Ligand SMILES: Nc1ncnc2c1ncn2[C@@H]1O[C@H](COP(=O)(O)OP(=O)(O)OP(=O)(O)O)[C@@H](O)[C@H]1O
């Protein structure tokens with residue numbers, strides 16, 4: 001597709017006592033990285049939450065893959081292909097990497113959950129993304145950067161076409177930031 005995958009026009013959003021967004025426009029193309037910069041309270045997170053179905057906009061239109069869409073819930077946005085990774089990561093520390101990625105969607109053998117299939121499909125996903133983590137490791141034992149990789153893998157396991165990250169580098173060291181940027185380059189190359 002040659003046009004933008006996502007087009008946002010005239011988005012406004014108010015909260016009691018504050019106009020967080022006023023007439024926002026932006027376009028994103030497949031394989032493009034767009035960075036939002038603004039001071040504290042500028043409305044960055046509010047815009048990202050609207051685009052991921054968490055908040056509803058007061059005004060404006062969102063066009064995704066050429067069709068106007070109403071984003072009504074995070075699940076619906078995710079099903080369309082728009083996924084957000086929050087600043088506060090949302091993983092369960094006592095579960096493994098694989099269990100976190102496929103929670104609620106675990107593969108089964110007959111009526112039983114299949115840990116073996118789960119770990120195998122996670123290993124395949126991580127390999128495709130060139131993420132070097134053990135599917136069986138507990139997430140609580142990972143560094144923040146590694147946990148973020150798990151979040152990214154989880155987002156992409158839903159076939160995310162647009163991946164939104166809110167302040168993804170704020171808790172990372174310089175070398176971890178480099179690793180994140182390498183992964184972002186790979187996602188770009190795939191058209192995410
Ligand atoms: N759920 C909410 N209820 C009321 N006001 C809110 C809500 N969410 C955000 N706001 C207000 O909207 C404005 C924009 O906030 P937002 O969090 O989008 O900014 P931001 O650019 O992400 O800031 P930061 O850099 O601090 O993360 C702020 O004035 C904030 O207080």
Ligand SMILES: [Mg+2]
Pocket residue numbers: 044045046166
């Ligand atoms: Mg914010």
